[in-house]
Amino acid sequence: MAGKNELALDLRKITKEFPGVLANDSVDFQLKKGEIHALLGENGAGKTTLMKCLYGLYQPDAGEIYINGEKVDVTSPNIAIEHGIGMVHQHFMLVPPFTVAENIVLGSEPRRRGMLDEKRAIEDVERLSERYGLNVDPRARVQDISVGMQQRVEILKALYRGADILILDEPTAVLTPQEVEELIEIMKSLTEEGKSIIFITHKLKEVKAISDRVTVIRRGRVIDTVSTDSATTSDLARMMVGREVVLRVEKGPAHPGEVILEVENLKAKNDRGLLALNGTTFSVRRGEILGIAGVDGNGQSELTEVLTGLRELEEGRILFKGKDITNFSTRDIIETGVSYIPEDRQHRGLVLDFTLYENLIMGNHYQPPYARGIKMNYNKIRKEVRRLIKEFDIRTPNEDVLAKSLSGGNQQKVILAREFDRDPDLLIAAQPTRGVDVGAIEFIHKRIIEQRDAGKAVLLISLELDEILSLSDRIAVIYEGEIVDILDRKEATEEKLGLLMAGAGTRRAMGGGA
Amino acid sequence: MDRDKTIAEERKGQQSFLNYISVLLMPVIAVIFGLLIGAIFMKLIGKNPLQAYQVLWNSSFGSLRGFYETLVNTTPLIFTGLAVAFAFRCGLFNIGGDGQFLIAYTATAWVGYVISLPWFIHIPLALLAGIILGGVWGGFAGYLKATLGVHEVITTIMMNYISLYFTGYLIGGPLMKPGALPATPKILESARLWRVPHSRLNLGFMIALIAAALIYYLLWKTTIGYEVRAVGLNPDGAEYGGISVARNMVLAMFISGALAGLAGSVQVMGLEYRAYQPFGFIGYGFTGIAVALLGKNHPGGVVLSALLFGILSRGAMQMQSLAGVPKEVIEIIQAIIIFFVAAEYMFTLIARKIKRRRGGISLVNQ
Ligand SMILES: Nc1ncnc2c1ncn2[C@@H]1O[C@H](COP(=O)(O)OP(=O)(O)OP(=O)(O)O)[C@@H](O)[C@H]1O
Numbered sequence: 025m026a027g028k029n030e031l032a033l034d035l036r037k038i039t040k041e042f043p044g045v046l047a048n049d050s051v052d053f054q055l056k057k058g059e060i061h062a063l064l065g066e067n068g069a070g071k072t073t074l075m076k077c078l079y080g081l082y083q084p085d086a087g088e089i090y091i092n093g094e095k096v097d098v099t100s101p102n103i104a105i106e107h108g109i110g111m112v113h114q115h116f117m118l119v120p121p122f123t124v125a126e127n128i129v130l131g132s133e134p135r136r137r138g139m140l141d142e143k144r145a146i147e148d149v150e151r152l153s154e155r156y157g158l159n160v161d162p163r164a165r166v167q168d169i170s171v172g173m174q175q176r177v178e179i180l181k182a183l184y185r186g187a188d189i190l191i192l193d194e195p196t197a198v199l200t201p202q203e204v205e206e207l208i209e210i211m212k213s214l215t216e217e218g219k220s221i222i223f224i225t226h227k228l229k230e231v232k233a234i235s236d237r238v239t240v241i242r243r244g245r246v247i248d249t250v251s252t253d254s255a256t257t258s259d260l261a262r263m264m265v266g267r268e269v270v271l272r273v274e275k276g277p278a279h280p281g282e283v284i285l286e287v288e289n290l291k292a293k294n295d296r297g298l299l300a301l302n303g304t305t306f307s308v309r310r311g312e313i314l315g316i317a318g319v320d321g322n323g324q325s326e327l328t329e330v331l332t333g334l335r336e337l338e339e340g341r342i343l344f345k346g347k348d349i350t351n352f353s354t355r356d357i358i359e360t361g362v363s364y365i366p367e368d369r370q371h372r373g374l375v376l377d378f379t380l381y382e383n384l385i386m387g388n389h390y391q392p393p394y395a396r397g398i399k400m401n402y403n404k405i406r407k408e409v410r411r412l413i414k415e416f417d418i419r420t421p422n423e424d425v426l427a428k429s430l431s432g433g434n435q436q437k438v439i440l441a442r443e444f445d446r447d448p449d450l451l452i453a454a455q456p457t458r459g460v461d462v463g464a465i466e467f468i469h470k471r472i473i474e475q476r477d478a479g480k481a482v483l484l485i486s487l488e489l490d491e492i493l494s495l496s497d498r499i500a501v502i503y504e505g506e507i508v509d510i511l512d513r514k515e516a517t518e519e520k521l522g523l524l525m526a527g528a529g530t531r532r533a534m535g536g537g538a
Numbered sequence: 539m540d541r542d543k544t545i546a547e548e549r550k551g552q553q554s555f556l557n558y559i560s561v562l563l564m565p566v567i568a569v570i571f572g573l574l575i576g577a578i579f580m581k582l583i584g585k586n587p588l589q590a591y592q593v594l595w596n597s598s599f600g601s602l603r604g605f606y607e608t609l610v611n612t613t614p615l616i617f618t619g620l621a622v623a624f625a626f627r628c629g630l631f632n633i634g635g636d637g638q639f640l641i642a643y644t645a646t647a648w649v650g651y652v653i654s655l656p657w658f659i660h661i662p663l664a665l666l667a668g669i670i671l672g673g674v675w676g677g678f679a680g681y682l683k684a685t686l687g688v689h690e691v692i693t694t695i696m697m698n699y700i701s702l703y704f705t706g707y708l709i710g711g712p713l714m715k716p717g718a719l720p721a722t723p724k725i726l727e728s729a730r731l732w733r734v735p736h737s738r739l740n741l742g743f744m745i746a747l748i749a750a751a752l753i754y755y756l757l758w759k760t761t762i763g764y765e766v767r768a769v770g771l772n773p774d775g776a777e778y779g780g781i782s783v784a785r786n787m788v789l790a791m792f793i794s795g796a797l798a799g800l801a802g803s804v805q806v807m808g809l810e811y812r813a814y815q816p817f818g819f820i821g822y823g824f825t826g827i828a829v830a831l832l833g834k835n836h837p838g839g840v841v842l843s844a845l846l847f848g849i850l851s852r853g854a855m856q857m858q859s860l861a862g863v864p865k866e867v868i869e870i871i872q873a874i875i876i877f878f879v880a881a882e883y884m885f886t887l888i889a890r891k892i893k894r895r896r897g898g899i900s901l902v903n904q
């Protein structure tokens with residue numbers, strides 16, 4: 025129906041200020057019908073804020089919004105939805121105990137005699153899901169389905185309400201590589217059906233793979249809008265950060281020393297009471313990075329929780345610097361010299377309603393210089409915290425803001441700052457660069473390698489094969505709670521790892537093959 | 539660059555001032571609404587609200603004696619309000635204030651009459667008896683929550699009844715002074731709190747203010763408060779930071795119970811000088827919930843809102859006798875205040891709508 029050059033959206037001079045931050049500074053942004061338009065920018069650049077203005081969650085201080093050529097005063101999400109805008113948030117907003125269908129129809133339920141018409145809801149969802157190849161089970165409970173599925177539920181929810189313009193805020197940050205591929209297919213089929221998509225991501229590869237045009241924002245201002253074909257990934261990175269970014273990790277050879285962490289035959293159950301770790305054995309030495317590769321849900325989360333005292337061990341032994349620390353409390357483990365970057369920053373890593381300075385001392389809050397006895401020394405705390413904010417380039421007006429008001433990537437930097445500053449002997453990093461921008465990834469990778477070169481042991485758990493391959497000195501592949509093989513970085517290839525991750529290295533598979 | 543910074547800093551100052559105002563604003567609006575609707579009620583039953591409110595005002599501020607009496611009413615509410623507020627900061631709902639009050643009340647009376655000691659030992663000891671008994675009574679509910687996951691609302695209610703009948707038995711039996719009155723013997727002079735001459739106002743009020751200051755210090759200046767608040771806001775995050783969720787729940791409920799217990803101790807040592815057999819709950823623990831709610835779970839707010847409830851409860855009696863207004867009207871006013879504070883969320887929404895219409899800048903960014 026619409027020509028490719030008609031505008032679905034036209035944002036003019038949008039300005040939004042928070043106390044101490046100009047999050048959007050007269051931003052112009054245009055979305056053509058049927059296009060996938062990537063929005064690129066550093067952590068805290070103002071991408072989410074711009075989208076929330078468009079979706080009616082924030083009121084811009086100035087500026088105009090035109091939807092399909094009509095000027096609209098988007099004062100609430102309902103108005104945005106009426107005009108065919110749908111948003112999938114960076115942090116999902118589903119009701120976990122409800123079923124998929126219930127979540128999707130929530131807010132615009134089909135009714136029969138005043139009651140929810142469950143049957144119709146399920147049919148509607150099935151039909152939609154089929155049409156766009158989303159493949160979700162409307163009867164499953166949201167709490168039981170994977171993150172990737174939850175995201176599809178969010179997308180379906182927007183489509184169910186008749187969205188023609190979809191905003192996807194960092195949809196790939198929480199997905200496995202496989203799920204990313206699938207999402208890209210879904211996005212393509214959506215545009216073929218005439219939908220337009222705003223796609224926020226930090227991964228330049230994804231931008232190149234799928235978008236038609238890119239708009240780059242830096243510190244609240246639009247730097248440029250270009251067609252994707254005309255820019256290389258390093259062009260984009262430079263536009264984002266304002267300087268050259270090293271996209272490749274540079275690291276020298278490792279000089280491994282004595283064994284720091286040794287785990288033997290670990291067995292632990294997951295939350296559903298099933299055995300998630302089934303005899304995990306490996307060791308990490310000083311001065312090396314051991315990467316744990318694997319498909320999501322093969323025991324990675326349980327492994328980090330067991331190592332940090334957050335989950336009980338059924339069987340097995342954990343030795344740290346030769347000392348048995350099996351079933352130590354979390355505090356004791358921290359004190360013996362372990363730092364931990366958790367995969368779930370909002371749930372585990374931060375107390376969102378605490379201020380930045382309170383979050384930055386968590387775990388060391390009872391020790392000098394932060395506290396003496398039970399008395400906390402807030403002057404010292406603030407001084408130290410300001411240093412950390414500067415050193416780790418956390419974008420915030422000051423240290424008094426609540427952690428929840430920081431942008432996603434800056435929340436991650438808060439955790440990193442705290443954990444690196446502890447100067448641990450062992451660093452456990454689970455998805456350390458999830459949701460952070462290319463500049464920050466470069467920074468984080470550099471810091472991790474610095475740790476290694478300073479003679480620390482690093483255990484890296486990542487779902488991103490790229491990250492594993494570029495950082496690790498040795499790579500352990502986890503499958504169904506077991507380490508099926510440990511490869512030297514030099515012998516590891518993407519193909520080999522892929523096979524192992526799919527279970528090709530297990531005893532069962534080998535026995536079956538013979 | 540420098541100029542930017544000063545602007546930002548200035549904004550920050552303004553912002554925190556505005557925050558301050560907006561925090562105070564809602565409770566004040568709630569009180570005004572309560573009084574307005576109370577006035578409408580009085581009109582409906584044919585009474586003169588202006589006269590009634592004058593009586594209400596005069597009952598607390600018309601004479602020094604009246605003011606002292608108001609502070610006497612305020613004292614237990616500061617303690618129980620602090621008790622609820624402290625537990626709440628750890629994410630727990632202590633509605634066992636009445637049980638903790640009674641058990642401490644009884645223990646303090648016993649310590650007060652059973653041994654003779656110099657006052658500087660006897661007074662701290664009698665207070666300590668209340669702190670420990672009240673603390674154990676609350677802490678036990680915390681322990682059950684931490685180890686077995688039993689909800690503290692259920693256990694504290696059950697503990698209320700255990701306390702009611704157990705103290706009733708003690709005071710009517712083993713601890714009763716032989717005679718007609720079901721009460722303990724009077725406590726010795728050495729265990730009584732100093733009183734302002736010719737009034738019932740006693741050192742208990744000072745102790746309550748000190749407790750509020752201590753709780754403020756504990757919550758925001760010590761590691762204990764840091765951990766308690768972290769557990770209250772995000773137990774999983776706290777756990778990851780090496781903070782024991784279970785230990786802090788027990789501790790918070792102990793401190794909460796001890797505060798409610800102090801209300802009982804001070805009641806004996808400053809006012810009644812003996813423990814009377816309870817007929818039912820006096821309701822200080824329950825009112826403490828309202829006090830904490832109106833005071834935003836902040837020790838300073840708790841002191842102010844306890845004072846308000848003290849004024850209202852003293853005014854209720856006087857309005858009944860001097861203006862012929864049934865004291866239930868005051869209860870209606872209290873209920874409306876609580877209702878409005880609880881419905882603050884609704885107000886925030888309406889306020890936001892209005893602001894949007896006018897297109898102004900938003901005060902509170904969420
Ligand atoms: N509710 C809020 N209150 C105060 N400041 C806020 C609020 N929301 C965002 N900010 C600030 O506005 C700026 C832009 O944040 P925004 O979330 O839009 O960034 P982003 O580009 O989405 O970053 P990321 O890639 O890390 O998600 C940040 O400095 C952030 O701290």
Ligand SMILES: [Mg+2]
Pocket residue numbers: 071072073114193431432
């Ligand atoms: Mg964002």
